[in-house]
Amino acid sequence: MRRVVFNQKGGVGKSSITCNLAAISAKNGHKTLVIDLDPQGNSTHYLLGENANPTHTIADYFSQTLSFNLTPKKPQEFITATPYENLSVIASDPELDTIEQKLESRHKVYKLRDLLNKLDDDFDHVFIDTAPALNFYTMSALIGADRVLIPFDCDAFSRQALYNILSVIEEMREDHNENLVIEGIIANQFQPRANLPRRILEELKAEKQPVLPVYLNSSIKMRESHQVCKPLIHFAPSHPLTTKFVELFEHISDSKTRSKKAAPKPTKTTKAV
Secondary structure, X not given: OEXXXXXXXXXXXXXXXHHHHHHHHHHOOOOEEEEEOOOOOHHHHHHHOOOOOOOXXXXXXXXXXXXXXXXXXXXXXXXXXXXXXXXXXXOOOOHHHHHHHHHHHOOOOOHHHHHHHHHXXXXXXXXXXXXXXXXXXXXXXXXXXXXXXXXXXXXXXXXXXXXXXXXXXXXXXXXXXXXXXEXXXXXXXXXXXXXXXXXXXXXXXXXXXXXXXXXXXXXXXXXXXXXXXXOHHHHOOOOHHHHHHHHHHHHHHOHHHOOOOOOOOOOOOOOOO
């Protein structure tokens, strides 16, 4: 199963959600891969640590597609093992910014899907982290993925951005990947005592938007896990936020509950919040 974690808005927890779900997947015995498509490399840093020095990166893979090579590197050569059993990463690289325009002009937007197809037999779960933008790499991920998870931080501005994201995904489904499923909207940094976040989520559910039933609370423990470069399942396995992540992973792993191909097309008008 290939999942992309996507939101055009920054600061909504894409890398945290990507890495923590992937770490739980691996902890459960699934061969799991994280692909870090964000040039900032937050997922790479989170999983490999401050002194990570991967031999090859996702930028190396994309660069390889720009020229003919008699002996191209095999897909497995771009993978770096993490300190955690069953969990690997294809690391990010600032070079992604440099080569993006060349990749766009050469119409290489399907090359990530080609890579994923070749790695299908090696991994049970793939989680793809993206930059907070609809750029070449995000489009590549939406074309190559099976399902989309949308982090949402429960405020009015995020709500309007959410409708735009749903429109983008619907367009990608129609034009490039008809099998793409919106798996759900993840309420992140949720504050259970605040009225506004809860009201926004209830209104989204009333609109039949695919809000997932597990809400991820705001916690200092997440920032602490970032500092030590260790996902929560390894850093604080009994913490309430870790438990929420485990519940979320179990929910999305239940394929019987994921039957809808997409959320309803978003409307242009929204309720005042």
